[in-house]
Amino acid sequence: MMKQLFVLLALVCSLGLGAQGTAAPDNWWELDRTENSFPGVSAAKAHNYLEGKQAKPVIVAVIDSGVDIEHEDLKDVIWTNPGEIPGNGIDDDRNGYVDDIHGWNFIGGADGRNVNYENLEVVRMYNKLHAKYNNRNRDGLDKKERAEYDRYVEYKEEIEAKEAELGPSAQQYAMIKDAVDQMLNEMGKSANEVTARDIADYKSDDQTALIVKNIVANATANGGTFAELYDQLEGATDYFDSQLKYNYNKEFDARDIVGDNPDNLDQRYYGNNDVEGPDAAHGTHVAGIIAGVRGNQLGVNGVGGDHVRIMSVRTVPNGDERDKDVANAIRYAVDNGAKVINMSFGKGISPYKKEVDAAMKYAEKHDVLMVHAAGNDGKLLTLSNNFPNDTYQGKKKSGKTWIEVGAASSEYGEGLAAGFSNYNKKYVDVFAPGAQIYSTIPDDQYAKFDGTSMAAPMVAGIAALVRSYFPDLKAKQVKEIIEESALPVNLEVIKPGSDDERVKFSELSATGGLANAYTAVKLAERTKGKNRRAGKRDPSLMLF
Template sequence: MQIAIALLAYVVVSLSASADITVGPGADVTRQDAKSALEADPAMEYSPTSIFVRFAPYMDHAMQRQVLDAVGGAVVLRYTLVPGLMLVDPGVSVEHAVEVLGAMPGVIYSEFDLVYRLDDVPNDPLFGLQWGLQNRGQFIAGVSGTAGADIGAVEAWNEFTGEASFPIAVLDSGVQWSHPDLAANIWINPGEVAGNGVDDDNNGFVDDIRGWDFYSNNNNPMDLNGHGTHVAGTIGAAGNNGVGVTGVAWQCSIVPLRVAGPNGLFASDVIRALQYCTAMNIRVSNNSWSSRGYSAAIFDAISAMIPHGHIFVCAAGNEGIDIDRSPRYPASYNLPNMITVAATGSRDLRAAFTNIGPSQVHLGAPGVEIYSTALGGRYAFRSGTSMAAPHVAGVVALIYAQNPSWTFTQVRERVLGTVRPVAALNGRTVTGGVVNLAAAIMPAADVAPRQPEGVQVVNLGSRSARVAWVDASTNEIGFEIQRETRWSNLWIGQIIIGSAGQNQTVFVDASALGRHRYRVRAYNDAGASAWSPWRVVDVTE
């Protein structure tokens, strides 16, 4: 069995421990054995010591015990975030245990505890210009940017810069929480008394003052890699402090959740970290890691966070592929509380390494030569979708903090509905644009509508075609429909053939015989959305 694994910025991660969880005897030994194996074998694809098993709701503990006895299994962890899910240390090989338990009555699934990795490509810094926040056409690594090819952060900060009471979780290699540009914005657990050796807030973690190290299972989520520190700086480095760089949400709080060791991270630890988020009412997390392997357990965990209003921001991956065709996870789960992010450069071109996906990747964000915080109190350039995702996580946090009564659906729609259209992403991502902080926190009337979705064209005969689409906005005045005609091997005669009123999602065109293609965009007084992808139809008598 081959399970290739890739992460989103160019690095590696691992997780452990979580709030409201039952820990079995020997759990620490089992988890440590897995991490020791990973450190000895950097290419390891899954834990050799534990597997996931999820039982059906009718299976009580006695029935579960009977099933596990078939492989001599011992329960390591019971996850309360996902009912019936547990991590099991089998008495046989994990390969045999997955096969045997997967065929047992009452078992929804059994699967490997996959390893995930970060894809990080650090570069030597040239000069500390954060083009992704404000692009004035400056040179970065020998490339001159395009003015305005940024997320509109400076304009947005005139409206709002965040709230210290709003936390953002960084599931990564840890965070150098003592960094001069991060220390002021590191989350402090209000329910915990530092250093008293007591779990004051009863969340299952003793002295979790500033988050938790799930990889080493202690209260010091310090970064030994640098990836998580770079991500954290993009999200929330302190702003207007006369030091270094500025984060997107520069007055919000960063919650370091260290889940990655030197060679990767385990799915079992990711779920524990997500449970911590729900227990501590953390509604945004950044997840710059990925794998080719599908994990039902992680899917279930992210899905279980929907009632908690949690938005899971993740990187699309760095293999330069279409993940609609070749899925990568968690990016391809496509859950309603997820936002998957591609990487763009300073000229509004998609990065050569970025994964795309017209239905799986939602939008783009700056991810090439991004300058941010680094280990040792320093700063560095890094590239990858791992660097793109935290731009979006910061935007999500600002919208949530500005609108605390909003649902996760409203926040997500605001992010996706206010993108800045970019030709390089049209037809390659859901929205066809780059995250636009300036538009996202402005009043709705000042924002162009979102690109129509689900465009379909049907031949009606009698020299006519019906164009139908899904209205993805609530603030459009109307829609424009564009047509091109096939002649020989060319598309010619591009014209706007008509308009449809607000909420009208069908248009009938009396066209000539032959092959045509159509696309649609929405508009209002603030401007127009990106065009939808083209749809082709053969019109007949």
Template sequence: MKLTSVKQMFLVACLFLATTLETQAEVRRVDEAYFSSTVRGEIGADDTVDTVANQYIVKFKPGGEAVMPVKEALMRLPSINALLLTGETPIDTDAVEYIEPNYVLKADLTPNDPDFSKLWGLESIGLIPTWDTINGSEILIAVIDSGIDYNHPDLAANMWTNPGEIPGNGIDDDGNGYIDDVYGFDFANGDGDPADDYFHGTHCAGTIAAVGNNGTGMVGVNWTAKLMALKFLDKSGFGDTAHAISAIHYAVQKGAKILSNSWGGSGEKALKDAIRQAQEEKGVLFVAAAGNSTANTDMFPHYPSSYDLDNIISVAAIDRNNALGTFSNYGPISVDLAAPGVDIYSTVPVSLGSYVSQEGTSMATPHVTGVAALVWAANPTFTYQQVKDRILSSVDPVPSLSGKTATGGKLNAYRAVIGDSKPPDELRRPPVASCSASGSGMTVTFDGSKSRDTNEGGYLTRYLWTFANQADTTPATGDKMTTEFQTPGTYVVTLTVTDNDNLTGEAKCNVTVPWQEEENYLGSPPLRADFNAEEGASVVGEVGTPPAEKCESGISKCTWTVCKQTPTGCNPDGTLYGECKFSQVFNSEGTYKITPMLTCNDGKTITKSDREVRVLPSIGGGFAGGISVNGDSYKTYVAQQLTDTVDVVGEIKPILAHVNQLVDIVVYALYPQYPTSETDTWFMLDRAGGVLVWDGNPANVVAFKPQVPLTSPHLVTMYKGQFVLPGHLLVYFGYRLPDGTLVNSNNPIDITINQ
């Protein structure tokens, strides 16, 4: 058995990066063990998040209970077989499954003035007619938050009370380890009184289940649900992972079916384990706020809402106009749906005025929680998965949420409870138009066949093509259209599609004629290249007739060779292709030379010029790109000389909802300690390619390519030439949507420029 301290284990991985470890000492501390690569595995330390100083959650392997230092523990976390320990505590590393810091968590709230109409959110989600069928239930809901004012006149009748506890006798009557836990428990202060000394939990509780039809104040989504008060956020709205885990464990053991969680922050495994355990043991549904950082949580996770667990519903916020809240996080994978979260009127502790309006994903989450309780009450045999599926499958489609949430919609209480999944006519989504083009010379064919209707049972009834700057061309119909332009130039062609509900969608194609086929290919894998040996260009369709002066007797066969460029030359892959039309998908980054040779019927051979396929490396999140130095392959990291000639290129593969939107392409770069400055400096490129200093505010970044239709993929040629200053440059690129949302490459193209 090897003993160490938590803190010692935490530090060991850093030593691994610098030197080879000597034989481990018999005694190890928890903080050193945390940093041990053998214990921590793939989980990296993150210095950018808040943690509780010198506190670590240590989970022990099955059978490791015998060596758990229980006496030294700050807290036991029995639901995940873990302890909260200080960094100096010695532990047996062989018995440890993982260690992580005790992360700071906070309420997901954005305060605002209470000068708006009251309870608009309940009408927005179709709740009023739902109450004609069912308006309440005895479902037990745990509000894991800052506590609840359990004496509030609009909440008191719906407060859960512990049947095994006698109030105020100072005894743990039910033997669950908590004294006088009548309404729940205060984990933040370690006592049995979960009264709200912040306001946040009480506000959430009112939206869920303020008493209905009592002639007092407001009404909640669910008039009669039972509210369990579990306080782990302090009077400033902050808590930590260990206390959150304890609150989850308490709720599960006491029979709560739904946990409402309007808080979040950073996290690793421990909190996820506790939520998974709640699902596996008791089938608990976990409703969580998506967070208020205006971030895409697919790229920048917010926990617990971003955990990939079946029992979590992640909730964004919308306003009364169905627009995504300006503060709200979003994510087409990690966020499920949206609910009203702006100007939400609800209860607060009586000492703070009893009622107030607030905004945040914290306010959206309890709407979903309350509806989940109604769904369960109307369908008592449902599992948590069926409740979740019913809620997500019955949303109202909302255009502003397309590509922002997994469902693309907002909560609809009526259809969730009643089970009617077909949207009313006034809530049906418009169709999505799609336009692509191909051509030869002055003739261009436009294809709208990928346009679609997204409503259940919907279909397209009409295609209309119009030309913005060619007066002599009349509108055309059909999903495909071919036209011959009379004058060279650039033209904008608009496709408008109409569906069976007479709703319309629009897409634009920009084309330049004469049409030029690309001789070479540039893009990210998988990249398909099509070449025609006779024509010397990429083609679509059948092989063309060879020029008479090249193979007068006709072509007997075509042979292609492929080689990949390396620092020592171009290495053939040994494969010969014997068709005159070459087609291959390239899945590995690099530069490939494709050489065609024609054999004529009279035996003459003609070797034609090389074609080139340049495959960009991925930089994550739908972005690819790199820098080519002196014609070499594109790389995401290079060290080069100031005299080298470079080509910086990026490629965007946007999500489907963003394709064909008019966007601003943006390019910006960080120059750490720019030569004329002692601090890091941000630059951006304007539409002329000029370099401007940028303040780092996304709202102020100028457009490199303004108002262009976003294609998939979309190539961005950022810079060709020579750099003028030495240093270290981190280049980012992306696009800005019409609503101002900035979508960018999460990782940079990293360039070191030597003198």
């Protein structure tokens, strides 16, 4: 579900109703706080420092909505399976996946069709329980059944409340978009042609049109363009529409496209090799942050650098991903050589968490670092409100090669913590840039998105950079290095999710700091494969 939230977040920022930080250059997130005044991850500084040093390729799996593998700024860093012969319809490397040249798609069918929209997990759970408890009374049920019945009622109430909420919101955004379309029609221009002067000169007797004019004028005055705002408005309109038609629609079921039994958790070999799919904007944006080709005068310079190879594992639809697919995606990535896995997704219910836990343990056993986005609800992250997480179900033990990432803005001040970011002193490990992040989207385009979905690949990029230049370091050591080298922040900030409540930035995550590529590679260089004790910060890294 996290994938959809970035659309709404981006719209809010474009309208100037919840901007996360000061005006910043497109590449602010790779800059250095000391040298450039923006709290980026110091990627440019790190790469300058590493220039001339030897590095090895590192495969980073992007478990997401899909990646445009032909994008001008990504095509040179896409992983290619050396054991497969393209297009021959044979599983040449005998890994169970036919023609998996650049990754795999767990939400596609053998006939080439792909899942785009999906239910939320709450709807899937409701439907299962509805078949059992519809028209039944709680009285007379045993203890286990009463607990299930109570969940059934809870899910039903949640779905009905969301349906009641979404209807008006969908109407409102549709009305705004209609007014903007009318404005364009009267101007005789496309969204890409409209200028700030056109907006200022626009006249209308319609009250809605005048309100929209003011919104647009405000956005353009703050540095946005009409085209950007229109794109985000379209995205938000589609978001509410898809929530009603698909995400919360109890009658909608897209899984027949895949052709598997979604309740058979032992199935591993299903899907197809279309690693882009019908909506790869989110995954392509994530991939660009990690590995957009550096120095080619196009688009973005990825944090991880040109030694990264992006493996696309399509798993996340426009709706909630399924635990079965997530577990299989992690195993696929591990079995095919990924050393870092980026997971910019999450949901509020995980019916088969034990299956995901088992895959996490498998990744840890095989020395793979997993990086996960903390979520965009502006709330305290717990072990029961955001999945997947690193704590094994029913146990206190957690994974040792997992990093949970919150989102920061470009403003080094009270607005540093992005207002949408989840947080927790115990369960979020570090923060990284996640607001107004400029990166790749399909068809050789670029855009700014907001979300912890953008913060996680910053850290995945740092991890890939460290693992490529210091290949002897284990995943656990790289996790420790990233956390120990995080730059501490001695500021009071506006608490995410609140209007003006202040909190120390150090209380929002375990490290209390911002992930930094330069300090990470410096620490990795000193470590040189030696064992380190977690939690011990190097005083020389405390730069600000």
